[in-house]
Amino acid sequence: MQSNEIRALFLDFFARKEHLVLPSFSLIPKDDPTLLLIGAGMAPLKPFFTGEKKPPHTRLATCQKCVRTPDIERVGHTGRHATFFEMLGNFSFGDYFKEEAIAWAWELVTGGFRLPTERLWVSIYEEDEEAYQIWRCAIGLPEERIVRLGKEDNFWEIGVGPCGPCSEIYYDLGPEVGCGREECKVGCDCDRFLEIWNLVFTQFNREPSGELTVLKKKNIDTGAGLERLATALQGVSSFYETDLLQPLYRYFSELAGPENRDRTIPLRIVTEHSRGIVFLVADGVLPANEGRGYVLRRLLRRAARYGRLLGIEDTFLAGAVPILVEQMGSIYSELVQQRERIISVVKTEEKRFHDTLAQGMEILDRYIEQLKGEGRTVLPGSWAFKLYDTYGFPIDLTIEILAEHGLQVDRDSFKHDLAAQQQRARAARAATDQAGRQSYREAAGLKTVFTGYETTAQEAQITLMLVDGRPVETAGAGSTVEIFLDQTPFYAEAGGQIGDRGTIASGSNLAIVEDTVFTPAGQTVHRARVTAGSFSRGDRVEAAVDAEHRRAVSRSHTATHLLHKALREHLGEHVNQAGSLVATDRLRFDYTHFAAPSAEELQQIEEAVNRIILENLPVTVTETTLEAAQQAGAAALFTEKYDRDAVRMVSAGDFSRELCGGTHVGATGEIGLFRLVAEEGIGSGLRRIEALLGLEAYRLVSREREQLQKTAQALQTTPERIEQRLEELLEENRLLQKTNRELNQRLAGFMLEELLSKATLVEGVPVISASVDANGMESLRLYLDRIKERLPSVVAVLGAVNDGRVLLAGAVTTDLVKKGIQANRVIAAVASLVGGGGGGRPDLAQAGGKNPAALPEALRTVPGLVREQLAKSKEE
Structure with a gap:
């Protein structure tokens, strides 16, 4: 049975049982700051379970997208751990309870999905006799296939509040998948028994005292993982072999090439993570360094890194998008609607990670080599922190890569360095904030009524005045004062909007309000300058906002x-x-x-x-x-x-x-x-x-119009023709540059014979050092190229003066580099004599200088420099 059929059969079954079928909610929780992402089928329905909201129906059914990452390190290593999955569920809010939930689950599993009853097992909470009797007597399941488990496995609770026992349905994948022990059964850690459905019976309330009381309205919350159901119904041993993941697995396997197709774990990780990546982006999550954005970034970076281990060098994860659109777009329309954006986000983030990964891996490889060479197994936390802080290399990736080499990170030391950095950042922010803040303790208990939505002028009473943070009874002309009023039309800075300005007046007394802010307690502060007369606490005044501002x-x-x-x-x-x-x-x-x-x-x-x-x-x-x-x-x-x-x-x-x-x-x-x-x-x-x-x-x-007009005048044209005129001038410039290059080449040809005639032999090595006419470094390099064409073995250093500065370029042919003569050293020595510096390679170097008058003498030192390098080379 294909996954689309499984999903449809489940929802249709419960629709016939009078359930309202709801579409999947977004992975981003709505109005629930306690959740980072939706990680369970009941999570979006929590307000209905708590009574905060009334459900649209007392019976609901959903197929909910979920992302859960606590077991991310186990993904790929087992056939049942996933970060993204679809959770099928049926829910009751004070309607049916345990008997119907168990009976309907059994009816669908055996009658609808037609799973063989002899391969089905169940677990119950060890004290839940009611569930045992239903399974044993009403359903007729053999006693040996009803396993009692403890509170840790089969009792659902999250501290104080509604809770209850649960019962899980398992499918036996066969002894060949398990641990091989004769006593193996549900509860064993091996992969043989696959949990396909969990039925939670919310029938108690955990009181603050720890006591359990019975709920008046009992609820049902069930979850059946689509991937696990598909594993059982398609007769395979892991969900990677189901039709849900096989199209992606085959795609990434083709990218990896024949030499990497047997690397199952990396292929599984890339395949599994790609689904979560695509669905997270489709629901509006963007890569970030914290929150749900970090969940996405971690999945993407982990998948990208395993892709490199498979030999995939280019960005590749966006290739999952069209596959998932075709496969699941009819169920999740957001995949179709957001297709191009998902591709763009994934490509951009993966490309950005390329650089981080390359640089970080180079450093981490050196660390690993050093640790192994020294016989150590723990990477110092400071080293891991440097990777994280300086190079942006994720700590979880460092931990995972080290584990592959049998090494680990000193996590306590890393956390210490991270905490120290965070403390420094907080201290810096606090210092910045403190510079512009005060406590306003004197205003405790004062209230300000805001009337600024209705009016820009308001009669009010002064309730407090502060000068330099201290209360005053009177503030006279020239004072800078913070004024508190019992009511005000002034809008205080909030929500990004700057505060109002205006005046506070009483007869001939006037204060100019330059800013309006809130105190930490939410009172309005009018920051003002008294420009005429004086004000006293208790005065009645007219507060008027600058209407134009x-x-x-x-x-x-x-x-x-x-x-x-x-x-x-x-x-x-x-x-x-x-x-x-x-x-x-x-x-x-x-x-x-x-x-x-x-x-x-x-x-x-x-x-x-x-x-x-x-x-x-x-x-x-x-x-x-x-x-x-x-x-x-x-x-x-x-x-x-x-x-x-x-x-x-x-x-x-x-x-x-x-x-x-x-x-x-x-x-x-x-x-x-x-x-x-x-x-x-x-x-x-x-x-x-x-x-x-x-x-x-x-x-x-x-201003732009004025600039255009001035530019047009300078170009001797009209504003409408500026673009055309610029193109004409650029073309003229290109032609002039071309003519200049041709003239330089001809000049170089004329000068070449003269330069060759100046060659001297230093211990058998032809050396040319001369000053030439050149309008730039390009011309000097052209001369050098011509010299090397004529002399296959030569040391040439040329100088020129251009715009009052010295230009130097030098070349050494390969045979002479082997003899120990290096152009970069010769040029550096010559440049120092003309007040400059430079560098380059042993065969080609260039430099500049500030003293044109010293150029002739500096060039005369070249033969001696060549002689010194030859002598030094012979000594070595």
Whole structure:
């Protein structure tokens, strides 16, 4: 039975049992910061099990993509360990329980999949008499094939909370796959008994006291690995032999070539990891140095390294994409939709790892050779840390490679060095942060009501003033003061948006607010200069925001939302905001992406934003719940924590929706003009884009127009013909360079006879040292080539003066290099006499100098230098 049939049969079976069949959830957990990746069929359904959310049906069934890496080192060495797998499951939320779960599992395994009953075994929790009776009496399974196991194997719990016993169904692959012991049965560590289905009976609650209480509503959570079912149903001994992995295995085997096809473990590792790599990227994960991005990076680098062991030198992992698209695209549409992006991400990351691997392996090989030569078996942690910190070589790869040589890493020492580096980084950050922060303990208990969404002017009362961090009762003209108000229209710096500016006034008393920030406790601080009169604590004042400054910042913030959406439209849905700066008519936006966007892509992004600006879409703010905003497609920052019951959703028509607390324009047309001005990489998988808008964008266009006009005048043409005029000038330059080369060649021909006539013999060796007319190093080398054509054995050193600097070039024919004469040494000695330096090879060298007047005398030393080298060579 093929895997597609197995998957369909399972889901159809439970659909007939009144289960709602749901599609696979993304590998990236939704609203669950406790999970890095989805690693079990029940993981995306956790809110239904905990009661946090109501399930769409009391009976569900899924085929869930999963990634799990704790056993990554065992992948390839066994036929059952995998990092990526599909988990078939049926779930009950207070509906049916143990009897139905066991009966239906048995019905499907024996009736639907038609696995022979004599090869089926089960395990139960040793104290679960109810499960035993169902298996023994209701199902009729022989007692000897019902194995009781302890809490470690057959009781599911995760600390305090719902828990319960489980029962597992095993398929006997046969004694030839096992350990050979007569007493071998379920529970043995060998590969003979393959677990194909786990039934978890969530019937208890573990209290904080440790006591078990019975749940009022009992749940069922089951998981049947598709790869394991396929192994049993296709009559093979490992899932690598199933139709799920064979197409990939054959592909990589062909790449490895006949000489490597028997290297089973590397082929298995590359095959298995390639599936996880492709599915992770398809779901939006990008390679990174931490989190789920590191899981992807580790899989990819491990697969790439084993590919090298198979003799595959070029990037090759992206070749798995079309195979998986054809094989599984009808089930997982994201593979089809994201095909080109997956290929690009995988190729880019693998290519980047090429350099790291080559450089790191060269150093690690030297370390291994040194350890073996010294009879040591442990690599010092400092050596491993240098590989990791200086060359970016992953520590897990170092550990794995050393293990292949019977060596290990001093992990404690490595962790110590890593912790020390992290501590230094934290200390540096803390020092930087401390420079611009204070505790504001004096403001404890004070509250500020923000009214800036509704108004830009607000009557308020001064509740506290600080000068140099100390409370004051009065602040007079000339003071720099931090003012706290009971309510304020000033927006404090947050979410990347800079703080408002404006004034605080009372009669003739005036303070200019230059910045607005939050204290660590969340109170608003107005950083101001008193320019007239004075203020006292308790004064009633008028707080007024600089409306033009606010509008300019609001233009930037709305434009940031439009840019974010345009980036996702043109680069892919994997793009996420990683930071931003929203200032007056300018913005900086950090985002996740695996490669530099092309010039064409950047132009499309800029045009998309300007198109939305021209459409003048209304920008609206909606107070709603987090769930409703997410259903509406609102983008959110992964790093932000949101109130589930009250979030602020900012929408630009139907184009973009984001959760945001910042200030915005009323319609996109108010932004005016949007211009991208910079784009660069700022880290692994992170990029930064900068833009101007509004008046700043207009001023940029004006400056560019002025520059074009000046350039056109200098080129004696019009702005429209600048490109054509440049092409004409470049062509003229190419012709001049060609003429110059021809003249140099003719000049070299004229000069050659004169140079040859200056040759002197030093102990039988022809030596030429002379000054020539040359307009560059290329001309000097041309002279040397001509000399060597005429004299097959010669030492030649030529000098020239060009733009007030000395140029030197020297050549030694191969026969004389063997006699000990080296051009690089001769040139270095001559160059030192003209105030310069240089180098090169024994047969060809060049140099420069600052003292043209010393050139004639320096060239006269060449015969003596040749004589010295010949003498030294004879002595050796």
